[in-house]
Amino acid sequence: MADQHEDSDRIVVGVDGSDSSKDALRWAVRYAEATGGVVQALTAWDFPQFHGALAWLPSATGEREALEAGAGQELTTAVDDVLGAQPPVEVRTEAQHGTPAGVLLAAARGASLLVVGSRGRGGFAGLLLGSVAQHCAQHAPCPVVVVRGDNR
Numbered sequence: 001m002a003d004q005h006e007d008s009d010r011i012v013v014g015v016d017g018s019d020s021s022k023d024a025l026r027w028a029v030r031y032a033e034a035t036g037g038v039v040q041a042l043t044a045w046d047f048p049q050f051h052g053a054l055a056w057l058p059s060a061t062g063e064r065e066a067l068e069a070g071a072g073q074e075l076t077t078a079v080d081d082v083l084g085a086q087p088p089v090e091v092r093t094e095a096q097h098g099t100p101a102g103v104l105l106a107a108a109r110g111a112s113l114l115v116v117g118s119r120g121r122g123g124f125a126g127l128l129l130g131s132v133a134q135h136c137a138q139h140a141p142c143p144v145v146v147v148r149g150d151n152r
Helices: 001-010 019-035 065-082 099-106 131-139
Strands: 009-013 038-045 090-097 113-117 143-147
Touching: 001 090, 009 019, 009 099, 019 038, 019 065, 019 143, 038 065, 038 099, 065 090, 090 099, 099 113, 099 131, 113 131, 131 143
Parallel strands: 009 038, 009 113, 038 090, 113 143
Antiparallel strands: none
């Protein structure tokens, strides 16, 4: 029963290092302060797709560890940039393998809230809502907050 209470106070936030995701992290931490929640900051990583002449090429040995470590370091740097060394609430960080929307939706199961930035690092900067934010808003198993940055 205690685990259910802890999980229901969990606020999941997607952090990809973009300004929008940093705004989402700031918002999630302020919300966690107000509600007594815990922030779970997540980033997703995946293998780059290499296309050979005849088929997709498998990833190199050891690439998994390097990609996961790089994503984890990028997440840690973004969290430190936003919150400093002493965050005002508990912030758990994790880099998970998968697509950004898939990782966030899986983590949102049982969470009290999912927070995402309106735009990530995608290539269509003119869109009002990025594909990950839109997918999460449409399919999340909990309430979703989409944070638009001040720099708009």
